[in-house]
Amino acid sequence: MAAGEKARAKVEQAxxxxxxxxxxxxxxxxxxxKGRAAEALGNAREGKESLKKTGRR
Incomplete structure (x- = not known):
């Protein structure tokens, strides 16, 4: 996961x-x-980055 995207996802979740x-x-x-939406956006971003990482293997 790119460090910037991972941090952004964690911030959105928090x-x-x-x-x-x-x-x-x-x-x-x-x-x-609004909080649920922001948390869901962070979860989606984190999932996207995990998928990208899995595809690189």
Whole structure:
């Protein structure tokens, strides 16, 4: 995995989890959903990079 893409995926996942937690505390469903979307984007990016790495072997 390219270090930059891996870091970007981890940041997106962390931001998503933080947004979800903030949304739960404040009762904001919209913020929880935005957090889930950001986390899913990070998971997808990480999966894409893993597939690229597997294809290089």
């Amino acid at each position: 931001v998503g989890k933080a947004a979800q937690a903030a949304g739960r505390v404040t009762g904001s469903t919209k913020l929880v959903m």
